[in-house]
């Protein structure tokens with residue numbers, strides 16, 4: 260029903276081959292379905308609950324999946340923020356509402372299911388945090404061991420807590436995410452662990468369902484999809500899924516794919532701005548949005564194509580802009596997200612103010628992870644609680660009543 264196809268040279272491999280790169284040219288592989296042969300129908304999808312597995316005909320898993328109800332996340336109409344920005348059709352897809360609190364669960368339900376389908380006995384990843392938390396959760400559900408490599412001192416505490424509590428073997432390396440990914444890749448090739456970073460073509464299949472769900476919830480294709488970009492897996496995955504819907508005749512237009520990066524970590528934005536054929540890695544990325552503190556995004560090639568071919572945009576936002584939007588989402592919309600997630604909406608604000616986006620557009624921002632992932636960054640921005648003696652006069656004084 261599908262093959263693994265090189266995104267660059269088109270070389271094709273059988274579906275059960277355990278490969279992360281094309282053996283001919285070294286580029287990444289993607290799952291290519293024989294779309295006309297699939298029994299996909301809108302009617303069947305509509306009869307199922309909103310979730311990753313609603314779209315199972317467009318997923319590679321044939322066994323009973325490892326699932327804990329991922330996807331089916333809310334799409335919120337940001338009326339108050341939209342009004343402030345003068346954009347009436349601004350939406351946020353809150354991926355922080357997934358089981359482990361980030362969009363990574365969509366990829367991991369598929370990726371860990373594929374690990375079992377391919378008879379792998381253990382799984383591994385490098386991570387800025389959320390991937391490790393999600394992998395730990397799904398490996399626990401599957402009953403197989405997981406190894407996760409984290410950049411020491413640069414992972415938000417909630418994510419480390421999850422990886423530890425769900426039983427992964429957690430290794431902190433004295434190096435950044437990009438180095439951790441190189442190391443875990445080598446480990447997996449030499450020792451047979453199944454690699455579940457976004458170079459794994461199956462994991463990204465799960466993540467493409469963000470786009471499917473948003474279209475189903477909106478009742479149509481938005482003009483623009485805006486995503487925070489780290490390794491650029493998610494923006495590539497959503498684009499791939501939408502191309503499949505178009506080829507199947509289920510949609511007739513594609514949204515403008517728009518990627519937002521942190522100003523201290525913006526190789527994709529640079530490549531778009533300077534019209535480079537490929538990204539130039541940044542050796543020392545830095546941002547408060549540690550989830551997207553990635554200098555050498557492995558999926559950049561696909562992300563550049565997604566942005567360019569859809570007429571999308573790429574923009575960077577400063578840490579201050581990210582944190583200001585994190586507060587705005589929390590206080591004006593009741594939506595609690597981690598800094599990387601606020602980057603998408605902060606990017607829209609910046610692009611609107613620069614006149615780069617038409618105000619009548621229907622815009623879906625993907626907010627990727629939950630506020631509680633990174634409580635330290637939240638606490639640092641807020642006044643501490645007011646501590647008082649346990650009597651009413653003290654309470655009234657504290658409230659200035």
Ligand code: AN7
Pocket residue numbers: 361385386387388389390391457487488489490491492493494550551597599600627628
């Ligand atoms: C909240 O966990 O890379 O562009 O190792 O956690 O697909 O990499 C996390 C990435 C955006 C960027 N928002 O997605 C990891 C990791 C949040 C994230 C991204 C991440 P990609």
